[in-house]
Amino acid sequence: MALEATVRPPEETLSLWKREQARLKTRVVDRDTEAWQRDPDFSGLQRIGGVDVSFVKGNSVRACASLVVLSYPELEVVYEESRMVSLTAPYVSGFLAFREVPFLVEAVQRLQEMEPGLMPQVLLVDGNGVLHHQGFGVACHLGVLTDLPCIGVAKKLLQVDGLENNALHREKIQLLQAGGDTFPLMGGSGTILGMALKSHDRSAKPLYVSVGHKMSLEAAVRLTRHCCRFRIPEPVRQADIRSREYIRRTLGLPGTPVPGSQKLHRPRACPKEGSREFTGEGRPSEDNSQGSRMDLKASQPETVGPGLAVK
């Protein structure tokens, strides 16, 4: 059975995860690698991806992972895939990627198979990049595993390396005037780990932008700003909206009983639907037979597609 994605993993698992983060961190590229990233108007940029995972309320395992692709600069959704998944790892601050990234990588892989022409040129990720305990947040993790440029966009400050959401920090926030205003987030070593960004004119809370992969912080901030019709950049916002919507429409549908309810309400046998999901297309459904528990599974796929190799 799927492990309790609620329990804190043993220290042994956490140190394995840390080792994996340290190993993959050496592959992060924290500078612009594409021509469009340096262009004042992002000329050449046509597709931006966004990913998010939403959860089923009373359930720590079931979730919906969404990948959307938006056109640039129109910011219209040109691709969407939302799919129910069964999480195997619990949420532990600093190790978010081990919970969510495997399903996001799979989504990118399916996109590469089904609609390679819609592969995004950059991914906006809900969470941090190098602004992280080990300097390797979920945006870096997804970037390295897919070899796509990635930007970390967090809604709350991760208090790490001396960064604190204290009075001084809140003062700086209040000094932000117009949309696009920023201030640097400097770690203890003096390195700029990210930027606080007022994403639009009337947004009290800033976004915390950091480099994920294959992009400079300056370009990451500028692009994030260009994606904000509202506080949350459109690619991430659309992924969030659509993953929640998918859950809302999926819950209560047959074939998806709540774990404990089966024995109580359905003591008798029914056709073995098991834990299959309805895709709405009658396609075979999700089966995260990752085989195991919480392990190094988040880093299992090392390649996504042409030119997207990671060894």
Next chain:
DNA sequence: GCGACAG
């Protein structure tokens, strides 16, 4: 016992 805590 108390504070911290991306999603």
Next chain:
DNA sequence: ATCTTGTCGC
């Protein structure tokens, strides 16, 4: 992340 209604403002 999720639990939750109304309310103030453009």
